[in-house]
Amino acid sequence: MTATFLTASLAAGIAFMSMQAARAADLMVGANIGNVPWEFQDASGKVVGFEVDLVNEVAKRLGKSVEFVNTPFNGLFSAVQSGRINMAISSITITPKRLESVSFAQPYYDSDQSLTVTAKSGITGLKEMADKVVGVDTGSTGDMWAEKNKAEYKFSDIRRFEGLSPAMLDLVAGRIDGYISDIPALLYYVKDKPELKVVARIPTGEKYSIMFNKGDPLAAQVNGVITEMKKDGYLAKLHQTWFGAPAEEKTSTVMVLDMPKI
Numbered sequence: 280m281t282a283t284f285l286t287a288s289l290a291a292g293i294a295f296m297s298m299q300a301a302r303a304a305d306l307m308v309g310a311n312i313g314n315v316p317w318e319f320q321d322a323s324g325k326v327v328g329f330e331v332d333l334v335n336e337v338a339k340r341l342g343k344s345v346e347f348v349n350t351p352f353n354g355l356f357s358a359v360q361s362g363r364i365n366m367a368i369s370s371i372t373i374t375p376k377r378l379e380s381v382s383f384a385q386p387y388y389d390s391d392q393s394l395t396v397t398a399k400s401g402i403t404g405l406k407e408m409a410d411k412v413v414g415v416d417t418g419s420t421g422d423m424w425a426e427k428n429k430a431e432y433k434f435s436d437i438r439r440f441e442g443l444s445p446a447m448l449d450l451v452a453g454r455i456d457g458y459i460s461d462i463p464a465l466l467y468y469v470k471d472k473p474e475l476k477v478v479a480r481i482p483t484g485e486k487y488s489i490m491f492n493k494g495d496p497l498a499a500q501v502n503g504v505i506t507e508m509k510k511d512g513y514l515a516k517l518h519q520t521w522f523g524a525p526a527e528e529k530t531s532t533v534m535v536l537d538m539p540k541i
Contacts (some may be wrong), residue, residue, distance in 0.1 A: 304346035
């Protein structure tokens with residue numbers, strides 16, 4: 280056995296052990312960390328949020344360990360399809376197009392998009408965004424909506440970001456004039472920031488859920504746990520904790536629903 284072969288074997292062994300260590304948890308969960316209030320870091324650096332609590336409770340009830348993998352939103356789809364992660368969260372909307380290539384558990388939150396601007400801008404709605412720059416999250420429902428409606432509202436440009444934080448920095452700095460994203464995240468974000476205002480709700484009928492590789496049996500297992508969490512009130516309590524208000528009865532946070540299909 281040559282030294283070169285020994286070196287190569289050692290390197291391969293280290294790589295294998297590193298890979299095993301990286302996948303030490305039973306469930307590798309992709310998340311776009313920075314997506315307030317769904318998954319973000321608190322002052323101590325701990326990953327927290329509505330969906331973080333949800334997934335931790337799912338893992339607990341399944342008797343599995345969990346590790347969160349920080350992944351840009353647009354990269355979650357390829358990561359789950361390739362098996363680099365077992366499932367993905369980040370206020371991911373269920374759509375017929377996405378159901379062609381991935382699976383979802385039943386939804387647990389109903390949402391719309393929104394337009395956020397600076398208070399000093401004087402903008403009060405979408406009609407005043409003509410000839411102005413709008414920011415969106417890459418590959419999100421807001422991105423798709425803005426692209427589809429660019430001509431109608433005469434946006435001068437659409438700039439794409441990887442999460443709320445960098446978009447907010449550019450909004451406050453005046454590099455964009457408005458930001459289109461999920462309304463619950465923005466209402467949570469601006470509640471203690473008088474310099475920012477959510478000025479428009481954009482109805483899109485979105486429903487959020489956990490995403491899996493197409494046909495993964497894990498999706499059905501998690502779906503069953505979400506049913507339990509709705510029946511025993513866990514999800515309603517989670518809504519109260521993170522949004523400071525009870526979940527409405529006829530929403531997917533409370534109602535037991537079927538797994539979505541095309």
